[in-house]
Amino acid sequence: MKHTIAILVEDLPGVMARVAGLFTRRGFNIESIAVGHSEIPGISRMTIIVSGDEKVLEQIIKQLNKLIDVIRVRDIPAENIIERELVLVRVHVDSLPVRSEIIQLVEIFKAKVVFVERNTMTIEMSGDEEKVGGFLNLLKPFGIREIVRTGRIAITRSSKNGLKV
Amino acid sequence: MELGGTEIIVECLKQEKIKVIFGIPGAAIMPLYDTFGKYEPLPFKNILTRHEQGAVHAADGYARATGEVGVCVVTSGPGATNLVTGLANAHMDSVPLVVFTGQVPTALVGNDAFQEVDITGITLPITKHNYMVRKVGDLASIIKEAFYIARTGRPGPVLIDIPKDIQLAKGNFNYPEKINRKGYNPSYRGHIKQIKSAAMKIMEAKKPVIISGGGVINANAAPELMKIASKTNIPVVNTFMGLGSVPTNHFLFLGMLGMYGRYTANQLVSNADLIIALGTRFDDRITGNLNQFCPQADIIHIDIDPAEIGKNISIKIPIVGDLKNILQQLNNFLGGKEHNLWLQEIQEIRAKDPISREDNDPLLHSRFIMKALNELFKGEAIIVTDVGQHQMWAAHYARVNYPRHFISSGGLGTMGFGLPAAIGTKIGCPHKTVICISGDGGFQMNIQELATAIYNRLSIIVILMNNGYLGMVRQLQELFYDKRYVSTLLAGNPDFVKIVEAYGGVGFRVDKQEDFLPILEKADRKNQFVLIDCHIPAEENIFPLVKPDSSINQMIGVD
Numbered sequence: 001m002k003h004t005i006a007i008l009v010e011d012l013p014g015v016m017a018r019v020a021g022l023f024t025r026r027g028f029n030i031e032s033i034a035v036g037h038s039e040i041p042g043i044s045r046m047t048i049i050v051s052g053d054e055k056v057l058e059q060i061i062k063q064l065n066k067l068i069d070v071i072r073v074r075d076i077p078a079e080n081i082i083e084r085e086l087v088l089v090r091v092h093v094d095s096l097p098v099r100s101e102i103i104q105l106v107e108i109f110k111a112k113v114v115f116v117e118r119n120t121m122t123i124e125m126s127g128d129e130e131k132v133g134g135f136l137n138l139l140k141p142f143g144i145r146e147i148v149r150t151g152r153i154a155i156t157r158s159s160k161n162g163l164k165v
Numbered sequence: 166m167e168l169g170g171t172e173i174i175v176e177c178l179k180q181e182k183i184k185v186i187f188g189i190p191g192a193a194i195m196p197l198y199d200t201f202g203k204y205e206p207l208p209f210k211n212i213l214t215r216h217e218q219g220a221v222h223a224a225d226g227y228a229r230a231t232g233e234v235g236v237c238v239v240t241s242g243p244g245a246t247n248l249v250t251g252l253a254n255a256h257m258d259s260v261p262l263v264v265f266t267g268q269v270p271t272a273l274v275g276n277d278a279f280q281e282v283d284i285t286g287i288t289l290p291i292t293k294h295n296y297m298v299r300k301v302g303d304l305a306s307i308i309k310e311a312f313y314i315a316r317t318g319r320p321g322p323v324l325i326d327i328p329k330d331i332q333l334a335k336g337n338f339n340y341p342e343k344i345n346r347k348g349y350n351p352s353y354r355g356h357i358k359q360i361k362s363a364a365m366k367i368m369e370a371k372k373p374v375i376i377s378g379g380g381v382i383n384a385n386a387a388p389e390l391m392k393i394a395s396k397t398n399i400p401v402v403n404t405f406m407g408l409g410s411v412p413t414n415h416f417l418f419l420g421m422l423g424m425y426g427r428y429t430a431n432q433l434v435s436n437a438d439l440i441i442a443l444g445t446r447f448d449d450r451i452t453g454n455l456n457q458f459c460p461q462a463d464i465i466h467i468d469i470d471p472a473e474i475g476k477n478i479s480i481k482i483p484i485v486g487d488l489k490n491i492l493q494q495l496n497n498f499l500g501g502k503e504h505n506l507w508l509q510e511i512q513e514i515r516a517k518d519p520i521s522r523e524d525n526d527p528l529l530h531s532r533f534i535m536k537a538l539n540e541l542f543k544g545e546a547i548i549v550t551d552v553g554q555h556q557m558w559a560a561h562y563a564r565v566n567y568p569r570h571f572i573s574s575g576g577l578g579t580m581g582f583g584l585p586a587a588i589g590t591k592i593g594c595p596h597k598t599v600i601c602i603s604g605d606g607g608f609q610m611n612i613q614e615l616a617t618a619i620y621n622r623l624s625i626i627v628i629l630m631n632n633g634y635l636g637m638v639r640q641l642q643e644l645f646y647d648k649r650y651v652s653t654l655l656a657g658n659p660d661f662v663k664i665v666e667a668y669g670g671v672g673f674r675v676d677k678q679e680d681f682l683p684i685l686e687k688a689d690r691k692n693q694f695v696l697i698d699c700h701i702p703a704e705e706n707i708f709p710l711v712k713p714d715s716s717i718n719q720m721i722g723v724d
Contacts (some may be wrong), residue, residue, distance in 0.1 A: 012349060013297070014285060021289055062472035068294045068314060069349040165347060 002031070003057060004154045006163045007046040007064065008038065008071040015069045019046065022063050029053045032085075032151030039165060043071065047153045064115055074163050082157055086112070086126045086150040089136065092143030093121050102142060109135045120145060128152075166339075170301045170332040172202035174265070177308040177530065178209060180340045183236050183594055185210040185227065187220040191240025193280060194267030196236075196332040209236075211675050212592065212621065215613035217244050219585040220252025221264065222611070226586030229572045230511060230547060231593040234315050234387065235260070235404070240267045242280030245326070246287065246591040250357055250579055252322050253291040257576025258406060259383055261320035263311045267373040268297065270330040285326050293321030294507070298328065301336035310344045318351030319470040355486035355494065363441075363482045364467045364498030365377030370439035372507050373399045376422060379406025379575065380444015380468055380488055382568045389492035390443065397502040400511060402430035405444045406550070408571040413544065413564050416498075420520070424711045425557045428723055430517045433511060435718035440464045444488050447477040448576065453629055456596060457716035511604050519709060519723055520561055528702050529678050531555060531630055535562030537682045538600060538628070539690065546598035547572065549590050551583030552608030553637040555630040557707045559602045584627070591623040598626070598689070604629040605658055615668040619694045626688050629661055632703045642707045661698040668692035 001010040003022030009015045016035065023030050038045045050057065057075070064073045064141050093099050102121055106113055125135055129152065136147065171569060174197060180188070190198040201207055214220040217239045235255075239248060242724035245266040255262050269278040269445055273712055274297075285295045294314050296307050297342035304327070311323040311627030333344045358458055362651065381390055387410045394401050394417050401411045402422045411418045420427030434440065445451065452458040455478060461482040466474055467488055472482040484491055515521060524532055537556055550556040550573040559610075563569045572590055574582040608629055618625055630636075639653040662672030673684045688695040708722030 010346075013299075014289075018289060019288065025290060059472065061474055062476075066472055067469070068349045069348060 001054070002049065002051045004062070004076050004078070004083065005048040005050065005073065006076050006154060007048065007073050008163055008165060009044050009046060010069045011037065011042050011044045012069050012072065018067050018069060019048070019064065022060055022067075023048070023050060025059055026056055028056065028060065032149070034153045035048055035151075035153035040046050043165060045163075047151070049152050062071070072163050076154060076156060077128075080156050080158070080161055081155045083128045083131070083152050084126050085132050085152040086122055086124070087132055088122060088148040089139060089144060090120050090122045090146040091139050092145055093119060098142060102139070105135070105138055111135065118164070166337065167335055168338040169200070170304055170327070170334050170336065171197045173301070173336065174308065174327075174332075175200055175204060175208070175336050176338055177340060178236065181234070181259065181312050183209045183234070185212060186238050187212045187214055187223040187227075187589065188219055188237045188238035189214060189240070189244060191242075191244045191267065191280070193241035193269055193329050194244070194332075196263070196329060197265070197327075198265070204400060208594070212617065214585065214588075214617045216611065217247030218251055218581065219588075219611050219614040219617060221262070222266070222579075222582050222585035223592070223614075223617070224262055225251060225255045225256055225260050225582075226549060226572055226589030227593040228255075228262060228589070229586070230569050230590040233593070234312055235262045235468055236264070237262065240280065240479045241269055242282045242283070242327055245282055245284040246557045248578075249287060249291065252288055252324065254574050254577040254579045256291045256293065256581065257285070258565065258574065259320050260322065261285065261315040262322035263308075263315050264322060264324045265467060266324060266326045267332070268326045268328040271299065272327045273331070276303060281298045284324065288324050291322075292324050295324040295326070297326040298331050301331050301334040304331065304336065305338055306341050306344070309341050309513065310346065313344050314349065318349075328677035352485055353469075353487040355467070355484040355491035357494070359482055359484045359535055360491060360494050361498055362596055363484060364495055364722050366439060366465060366482060367397065367399070367441065367499060368502070372437045372510075373397075373439040373504075374433050374437040375399050375401040376404060376434065376440060376442045377407040377410040378404040378443055378473040381407055381410040384469070384488035385568070386443070386492055387491055387568045389496065393492060393496050393499060396496070397403075397443070397499055398504045398508065399502070400433060400508070402433060402464025404448070404451055405573070406575045407445065407570045409565045410558060412566045419515070421560050423714070424453060425450075425560070425707060425718065426711075426717065427520055427561065428709055429511070429515050431717040431720060432514045434459050434462075435716070436510075442466045443492075446470055446473045447541045449477075452477060453711050453717035454714050468661055480616060511705055517723065526583040527678060529676060529681060529699060530701055530705050531558040534628060534630065534681060534699055534701070535559060537685060539564040541682065541685055542569075542598055542600070546570070546600050547590055547594060548575065548603045549583055549587040549599060551601075551603040552580045553604045553607055553635070554705070555604045555636075558630070564723060580607035582722065583607055584618065585614045586609050587625045587627070588618050588623060591618075591625050592621070601625050601627045602716045603627060604636060605629060605630055605633065605655055605661070606635040608661075612664070615665060615670065619668045619670045623694060624692045625694055626685075629696055629698045630701050631661065631698055631699050633658060633660070634703060634707060636705070637707070639704070643704070643706070645712075661696060665694070665696040668695060672696045672698060674698045674699045674700070715720045
């Protein structure tokens with residue numbers, strides 16, 4: 001099963017390596033990892049998406065809690081979560097009809113064209129896993145040149161369940 | 166007060182009341198060593214070892230024997246990488262160390278400079294925490310934090326990497342009173358409801374057994390454990406790391422558990438209806454086949470590290486916190502118990518225990534040597550071992566009266582640990598008799614530390630169980646690899662007596678049983694470094710044992 005792990009860490013050198021190391025050592029493949037500053041200076045939030053054995057994951061979470069630089073860790077249940085990912089995608093455009101078809105898709109998905117060349121368009125879009133996946137699937141037949149994804153970030157729905165220091 | 170970086174380090178060590186450091190200088194740590202030279206007097210002993218691995222094991226032995234933090238100071242690059250085994254060793258056995266490594270100047274870091282290595286990266290998974298100091302202003306607070314982290318919670322090694330320019334820079338010295346790390350708050354108090362339900366379970370149990378692990382020793386909780394065991398008449402078995410937490414001649418003590426454990430201990434745990442596991446991590450060497458480990462028992466597990474709860478086996482009543490606190494509280498909820506039937510059943514099991522049998526073997530074998538040591542020292546000496554067959558013989562036969570009196574590399578099983586750890590032990594406990602039990606294989610892995618021991622006039626007695634083999638591996642080849650003795654014969658062994666003499670120590674060779682005790686007595690009277698080269702039978706085996714992946718109650722070599 002897929003898990004979304006939210007982590008609060010002190011913003012110190014090496015913290016990414018410490019966190020990631022615990023997953024790799026136990027044979028867990030990190031599907032995505034995203035880090036950025038939080039609302040508190042000196043503290044960052046990480047969102048890690050992994051799937052794998054539940055018991056091993058429980059052990060990883062306990063080990064994460066043991067890291068000195070880690071302040072809080074939580075495996076957030078899917079029903080309590082708002083997830084987003086930002087994608088930049090460069091798609092091949094060889095004709096005017098294709099161009100307008102893509103622009104239509106961009107509008108439907110509330111995405112945005114951020115750069116246009118003679119043969120390509122670069123599109124920015126964000127959404128949850130389903131939306132991003134759906135959009136990329138629709139672009140595929142046109143020929144995708146490049147995809148860059150931030151990795152998913154997540155926040156709890158209710159402020160009551162939020163991960164706080 | 167403005168001080169140089171290296172002076173800040175010395176002042177911090179002074180604040181931490183450090184009595185001794187172990188290490189070897191090199192280019193990137195020379196400013197610090199130079200400052201040691203300028204201090205009059207230097208507030209701690211500075212012991213030069215002959216290899217960095219020797220330094221870290223010595224600091225480790227010192228920490229295990231005294232309960233204080235062991236400190237070691239080495240240079241960058243190879244100096245730092247030579248610590249790796251020792252750090253992993255201390256990490257596995259939860260030993261508090263603070264280790265300083267020199268580093269190339271900040272401007273060169275990341276440039277593959279001479280003797281540069283990413284030691285914080287390398288030691289990430291084998292330290293409790295590590296640091297690279299980037300500003301001289303951070304030095305004091307990092308050192309304060311490092312000592313705090315090393316000795317609190319579940320203890321462990323902490324490494325501080327200090328670039329040369331930081332050592333040479335000047336900064337304000339202000340030793341912080343407190344540390345404040347949001348992510349580090351070990352819990353010491355056990356959950357009272359859990360403690361109460363544990364007490365109830367213990368009072369109801371018909372066949373309870375206590376497994377006492379290394380955590381009991383780390384928490385200085387041996388007296389509390391004894392109180393509970395005596396009050397409730399619950400038998401106690403040890404893990405290897407827990408040796409010494411109960412006096413080995415106590416009538417409730419029934420030996421070591423596990424793969425090389427005692428028959429009685431393994432049977433006891435297999436037949437128990439309640440296991441009270443204290444400060445143990447249910448390592449595979451303890452449990453054998455996990456599915457068949459104490460099938461009838463509920464388990465109460467008390468440990469300071471929440472990550473150990475349920476890691477290997479499922480636990481009925483987990484309690485996280487400091488063992489000393491928790492056992493005190495638990496004791497309040499316990500009443501007296503007799504357990505006559507259970508203790509009687511144990512006597513029957515004990516009668517089948519090969520270790521309790523009479524031993525008429527006339528050769529100079531390890532069992533005889535261990536018994537002679539017991540006869541002379543009566544469990545009052547500190548026993549330090551290396552790793553191998555002799556280590557298991559020592560674990561079975563050594564009489565140990567107190568915690569911190571059996572020092573050995575448990576989790577990592579590091580050959581070469583014995584001699585340097587004995588050095589640290591003797592320096593930490595100068596008034597104690599220190600016996601280093603080693604093998605001819607392991608002894609040669611850090612044999613250079615003879616210089617450190619003998620130059621510093623450390624009166625350690627080394628009992629070298631010399632069988633001319635890497636004995637433990639040879640035994641496994643005999644039992645499980647059709648006796649193909651590949652690379653286990655130590656052809657080319659030196660004359661150990663001559664080697665010790667060359668370093669300025671005293672050496673004896675013993676081949677016969679009747680010669681051993683007189684020579685041991687002589688060695689004890691000498692008050693200097695003595696090695697007794699004991700030529701034991703080449704193919705002596707350590708029995709009984711549990712085959713890998715078998716249940717621990719199925720032992721080879723019982724009848």
